[in-house]
Amino acid sequence: MLISGVCYAGETLRPGDIVPDFTMPATNGFGQRLAEARGAPLMLIWLGRCDECSETLVRYQLLAESLEMDGLKGWFVWTPDGDALPPKMRLPVLKYEGKWRQSWQFKGRPAVMLIDPDGQLDHLITGDLDENYPETEKVLMRWLSLGRDGQISE
């Protein structure tokens, strides 16, 4: 499914929905396509206003990296705003630009999406990333442990 311009899917995405495919360029390497991440759990972090906001994201990056052994992938999605610069991270930082017809925007950002290996949105945590970190960590650990037991979808 291709969604052009500003998000349509993101306005109505709810846990249980299949997340529509997208391809976005990255500020630090190759572009990423959601469909290619199928088969592994994915933590997709939609950033709000962010001008080199690496500090805010370090905990999320460490969390994702520490769970790589469990197959977890972690991506950030950054939206340029004026002269703002993207965060410098080791994980892919995708850049949303309306000109790419294969991408879409999530209006409820900042938000964390936990997407299961079949592409289904299992958890959606919206709101300030700093404030929501403890909850995200708790939900993520529980989600992955359920996945290991073969019951990833709640």
Added chain:
Amino acid sequence: MKYILVLLLAMPGMLWAEDAAVREDVRAAKETVLELNRDLYELERELLSPATTRASFNLTLNHGEFFEPLSIEVSVDDELKIQHLYTERQVKALRMGAVQPLGDINLAPGKHTVRAVVRGVDHLGQGRELSVAEQVNKTSKPLITELVIVDRDELKSARVQLKYW
């Protein structure tokens, strides 16, 4: 009584024959629908992109030692027609010799300016932009083109060329 018995014995056979005939009719109807569907698809394809206006663009990567594509944009007569973002997996496939169908567009017979801009990184990880602009003559036959990214060993760089099939 005897006749009734004979009739009752013969009935399952008659019903079976009738059932087989119905099944055959259904099968024939399904086949007709499939054929019709195929014809409609062909018709739709011809209407949407007839041979006289069909122009196909493909992309290949020759070696790719000095350039890795991250995105491509193809414009015809200054109008953006095709765009694509590359993932690592796709670039690997191109390196292994894959031919990527970028897309088909409709192009009226006559002369057109095709411009392709490929953005990517060089072997040092620096951002690079390759571009090609050429005038093409579209005839009444389909135009099939290939954008080839070729390494230039002597300059340790790459260039993009437009080839015609």
